[in-house]
Amino acid sequence: MDEFEKMVATIPEVARCYVTSGGWDYMLEIFTESLAAFEQLSNRHLTQLPGVKRVRSRFALREISRDK
Structure with missing residues (x-):
């Protein structure tokens, strides 16, 4: 899991990664x-x-609400 987390952090298109x-x-x-x-x-x-x-x-089709 540590290796996965290190590698995924290097991919520019990945904005967030959650466990x-x-x-x-x-x-x-x-x-x-x-x-x-x-x-x-x-x-x-x-x-x-x-x-x-x-x-x-x-895939998100459209956004309904957003954090303020």
Whole structure:
């Protein structure tokens, strides 16, 4: 896990990385220019990180509220 955390911190598109409970170990907040750019990031970097067996993606369609 330490190696994963060090490596994910070097990826510029990763804005935040959270340790989670439940079925997944981490949740990443990622910003890319397009879905194609995300696909490249996922295939070339995220799936190659130490300890990664599976990547599950979800996309925000629009923002409803924002912290003030």
